[in-house]
Amino acid sequence: MRRRRSTIRDHHAESALFGRRVVVALVIVVAVFGVLLGNMYQLQVTEFQSFQTRSNDNRIKVVPLAPNRGIIYDAKGRILAENRPVLSLEVIPERVQDLEATVARLAALLDISVDELERFERNRKRERRFEQVILLDQLNEHQAAIFAARQHEFPGVSIEARLVRHYPYGESLTHALGYVAKINQRDAQRLKEQGLAANYAATRTIGKLGIEGYYEEQLHGAVGYQQVEVDIHGRSIRTLAIEPPIPGQDLVLEIDIALQQKAQQILGTTRGSIVVMDPRDGAVRAMVSQPSYDPNWFAQGISVAQYRGLLDSIHSPLLNRATQGGYPPASTIKPQLAIVGLEEQTITTDTQIWDPGWFQIKGVNHRYRDWLSWGHGWVNVDTAIVESCDTFFYDLALKLGIDTISEHMVGYGFGERTGIDIGEESAAVMPSRGWKRARFNQPWYAGETVSIGIGQSYWTVTPMQLAVATAVVVNKGTRPVPRLLRSIRDAGIELPAVHEQREPVQLNNPAHWNVALSAMEDVVSGTKGTARTAFRGAPYSSGGKTGTAQVRSIAQDEEYDAEAIAEKYRDNAMYVGYAPADEPEMVIVITAENVMGGGGSVAAPMARELMDFYFKDDTAVVDNAP
Amino acid sequence: MHPDQQRTSILQRLHMDAPLLIALLITAVVSIVTVYSASGEDLGMTQRQAIRVGAAFFAMFVIAQIPLDSVQRWSLPLFSVGIVLLLAVLLVGESSKGAQRWLDLGVITIQPSELMKLAVPMAVAWFISEQGLPPTLRRLAAAFILLLIPVLMIAKQPDLGTSLLIACSGIFVLFLAGMSWKLITFFAVAIGSFTPILWIFLMRDYQRQRVLTFLDPERDPLGAGYQIIQSKIAIGSGGIEGKGWLQGTQSQLEFLPERHTDFIFSVFSEEFGLVGVIGLFLLYGFIIFRGMIIAMRAQRVYQKLLAGSLTLTFFIYVMVNVGMVSGLLPVVGVPLPLISYGGTSMVTLLAGFGLLMAIATNRRLIHA
Structure with missing residues (x-):
């Protein structure tokens, strides 16, 4: 049909029609250009004087x-x-x-x-x-x-x-x-x-x-x-x-610059972080991340070479270790884990196990070693925290299962941002079956749960999270949001910052808090406490927990020898603490990376020194500032 | 080799129409020179503009090589793709300045309304040329519906300026196809009576503001009217000879807003005066005239209609932009074609000229 119609088209007539329309269009085009040009003439010639004057008067900016x-x-x-x-x-x-x-x-x-x-x-x-x-x-x-x-x-x-x-x-x-x-x-x-x-x-x-x-x-x-x-x-x-x-x-x-400087001085050249926080309202008194750099470089305009140097440094000075560093929490979370065990009635305060110096999953050959290679002997939950017995918590973790542990630990703030008032913060990782499936598309293995018992495996925390989790125990449930800001001053008026809280941890039996707290006090003052040496003769009461995290896994029959292995594979030493023991006004978290020694021998003495400074004289300034 | 073929010049074999190409190249030079001045001697911006001009000319060159039969055959499919993309924009488009025009395809963001600037006249021309000229009333009515769908969709984004320009490109096809004068008069009256509806129901506040300001710029000399007043001062103070390149105080002292985009004509007029304006008008006039000649000489109805419509749409751009910056038309945000700073409109325009080039050289090759 269509084809037949097109064959009877009169091409000549079509062209003529089109040509007439083009002529009309061109006439309109010329007319419009005439109008436009006429208008331009009006503006640029007839009214030129007036516009020139206005242009010259156009002087107010x-x-x-x-x-x-x-x-x-x-x-x-x-x-x-x-x-x-x-x-x-x-x-x-x-x-x-x-x-x-x-x-x-x-x-x-x-x-x-x-x-x-x-x-x-x-x-x-x-x-x-x-x-x-x-x-x-x-x-x-x-x-x-x-x-x-x-x-x-x-x-x-x-x-x-x-x-x-x-x-x-x-x-x-x-x-x-x-x-x-x-x-x-x-x-x-x-x-x-x-x-x-x-x-x-x-x-x-x-x-x-x-x-x-x-x-x-x-x-x-x-x-x-x-x-x-x-x-x-x-x-x-x-x-x-x-x-x-x-x-x-x-x-x-809320920062006390004297305390901050003291903390920085205590860490010295060691990479790591120190956090001091008031557990009552989350006020951050000190937050150190080492190594650091001079912010004045940026304020004055940093050179490309300086910035490259910071970016490329293997010590990552740009990283805020206190809120972005993801560390294995090691034994520092044993108090919380003990509370979870008690709450889930997996253990009681009377539960005892025999620690030969290692732990085995039934039917599996692999031995999970205790840090004390000859074993702690009979241990209950109290001695397990005080002496930091690994075998007890291997056993407990396996009995609890990863998802139960994970559910409880999220309540203490692990795997979540603390909500501190700076933008640079990581949620770190509180692993679970679902997390591992989503992250690696792999099933969760029982052996990994065993390692979770001593704060290893995939579990990482930031020092600030540890401070919050310790505050929860100290507060018997209340969970503060860390805050750096104390108040805003506007035209002479002081507007205090809001100190927030997150959902508190509620225990079926609140007495379980005391099990953890009394054990933590014994860590410091008990005859077998892992931090007893560091805190001998302290003029104030306190509680704490040491931790030593392996950065590299050790083969089955290998002996760990700090002197022999490369610096970056040495252990991280950790300490969480609070003081005074009866009415805590400060929690402290020490993280010292790749040191010779562990939580008890390296991190706890650091905490002791800073706590001494805190309680001795609030007003002293180590003022090296110009 | 056929003896006749030897006589066809290299340009023709490259599917380039020499007069049109030269005029476009001159315009491109004017663009770069003016952008340099309007941007406050910003070499970076000038360089980017030069690169865009290059890219746009490349697009023109590539499109000019496409066989016209394919262009004709692909008119409707291209139009359909455009409709789908417009629908996607309305559903999931990126919002900027209170309007959804962009579609994020992951790799690139595209503005389907730009595609429609070519696809609409192509589709309407294809539809009309399926029958003989002049089109029957039924075919005209169908063509109107075909045209109205994208126009309304773009108006809904909302981008009234572009939707009206696209409507024009389709209407030009119908006009050139020989739509009867009676019908044209009827539509003119209809549109006249449609204006109040447009004002009340379809226009957004900012659009009404533009019209009000246009009617009386002094009403709001520090707000919306400021642009028009400053633009007129710029143009007027240029006088006959202009203040000289880089010497325009209105633009160099930043009194003139959007001076490198929509208001670049004011900068040009201030610095080159009436003499420069006449030169620019002659250049534009030549391009339009050449486009119409190409349309007249085209062999097939489809090619005639498409070439004519593209040329007249180009003319409308010039008219609207010059009209708005010199205070004859409301400010609708249409750039000065081929001169204003900006990539998208430049590429679309030169792609259109690529089609013109194809049509121009297609005819000659047949004769040769």
């Missing part, structure tokens, strides 16, 4: 003003982050006659490095010709004096004072405090999406990590504006009106 960032204080009012005026050498390319020669002369005069010159070139291409570009970021007094004397030789170049974030305690507090750094493209994009771009119109830096990142909104403040009159080249002549920026709010942290 709105310039945004950056607010001053809020100051951060420690719990005792010492400044942890402030804004310091820094002198920088700035160039307005448009006002410089021969830019290349001028820059070359300045480079020779002030000893400006090649890196800085390259950065200047990059920035110059980005900015408009009549806007200031930084040539030298931080002038020292000497450079400022040299330039000031010869300023008249360099029109278009001037020294400007800007505020730069400064962290007086440097690397002591980096992981808690974080830092500010230049707003990069990703930040700019995010601000745009959140509708905050206008508020950051004049701001150069933004909080990236830690407190600086988490409380960016409070610290930043609100942008101000000034209306300035500009000349024909866009240079401002005078200010017509000003709406001052609203400075950011000041923050007061």
Whole structure:
């Protein structure tokens, strides 16, 4: 049908019809262009004078003003982050006659490095010709004096004072405090999406990590504006009106910088973490992660080489070990595991088992070894915690089963973020059958449950999680959310931070708390306690639990010899503790990576030293800050 | 080798129409020069624009090589794919600036409405050319429905500007096909009476705002009217000779918003004056004229209708953009074709010119 119709088409008539329509269209096109051109003539010729005047009058520009960032204080009012005026050498390319020669002369005069010159070139291409570009970021007094004397030789170049974030305690507090750094493209994009771009119109830096990142909104403040009159080249002549920026709010942290520094000093060059937290409300008094780095590098503009160095370091200084480090908890979780056993009635306080120095699953040849190779003999739940008997907990874990353990442990906060007020936090891993299936698509093996009994296998925790889990036991159920912020200061008014709690752990028999707590006290003060040496003669009562985590599994008949094996395969030493024993006001978590020795010989003495400091004299400052 | 074939130039064998190609290349140069100035001498942006121009010309070149029979055969399938994608956008599209236009396919995000700028005139031209000209009333009615589906879907995103442009591209096919003047008058009246419905039911607040501001820019000189006032100051203060390249104070001092995208014509007018504007109009006029010649010379009805519609749609772009920045039309967010900073519209436009090139050279090869 269709084909027949097309054969009787009159191609000539069709073309003629189309041609007529094209002519009509072209007439319309020409007419429209006529109208457009007529309008352009009207604007550009007839009304030219009027528009030229309006263009020349077009001289009022709105310039945004950056607010001053809020100051951060420690719990005792010492400044942890402030804004310091820094002198920088700035160039307005448009006002410089021969830019290349001028820059070359300045480079020779002030000893400006090649890196800085390259950065200047990059920035110059980005900015408009009549806007200031930084040539030298931080002038020292000497450079400022040299330039000031010869300023008249360099029109278009001037020294400007800007505020730069400064962290007086440097690397002591980096992981808690974080830092500010230049707003990069990703930040700019995010601000745009959140509708905050206008508020950051004049701001150069933004909080990236830690407190600086988490409380960016409070610290930043609100942008101000000034209306300035500009000349024909866009240079401002005078200010017509000003709406001052609203400075950011000041923050007061729970951190005690003296305690923080003491903790850092105790860890020394050992990699690891120390957390001190008030179990009553989750206030974080100290949070150390070693190694650290100087946040001022970022605030002042880190060089590529410096940043590479941090990124590539095998010691991972950028990692906040206190909240992101996933460590096997080792024996530190035996108190909680004992409570689970008692609650599930898998054991009672009278249950005793014989420890020959190893444990075997019935019908399997493999021997799970106790750290005491000749065995603890007859042990009950109390002695098993005090002496840190492995065999008892191998047996208990196997009887409980992984999913029961996992269900209970989630209540203590394992496998969940603690909710501390910094962004860098890991949930670590509380394994279960379902987790292993999802993660590796493999079944769970009974042998793995045995290892769970001593906090090994897939189980990892962050030191902050351990602090919370210890606080739950100490509080007999209440589970605080760790908090770094104590209060916000806004125009003289102190707004206390909200201290939250999570779902408490409720026991069928609350007496089970006391089983764990009394055993933990005996760890410190009992004749066989694993931390008795470290805490001998302490002027305060306390409780705790040691832990020694294997980083590398040891073959069946191999002897562990710390001196003989590579440093990175040495054990992690751990200690969790609290004091005073009757009414605890602090829990402490020590994690020391790859050390010679274990929880009792390395971590417990560290805890002792810090606790001594805490209780001896709150006011003493190890102030090495400028 | 056939003796006649030797006479066909290299350009023709590459399926390029020399006059059109030269005019397009000149426009591309104008674009890069103006973007450099409008971006505040930003070399990065200028470089990106140059790369986009290159990519768009490559797209044009590739499309010009496609045999026209295939183009004709694939008109309806392409249109159908476009409809499916538009449906997907409405269901799962990415939202930006309060409108869903993008579809995230994982690897790339695409804007199906851009595809429809070509697919709609192709489909309508194919549908009309299945019968002889002029089309019967029934066929016209069917063509309208075919056209209305994508137009309404795009209007729903909402992207009124694009939906109206696409409607135009389809209507141009029908007009060129010889739709009777009686019908044209009828539709003109119908659209006139449709305007109140559009205003009350279909337009969003921001669209109404644009129209109100257009009617009286001084009503809100610091808000929505600011753009138009600043744009007119820019154009007017350019005078006959212009302020010179990179010398436009309105644009260089950042009084003019969106100066490298929708308002680039204002920058051009400020810096090159009426003389430059006349030059640009001549360039655009030449491209349109050449496009219509290609349409006239095309052998088949489908090719005639498609070439004519693409050319007239290009003209509408110029008209709407120049009209809006000079205060004759409301600001609807249409870029100045081939000049404004931005990749998507550039690629679509030059893809359209690729079809024109194919149509132009197809005819010659038959004659040769």
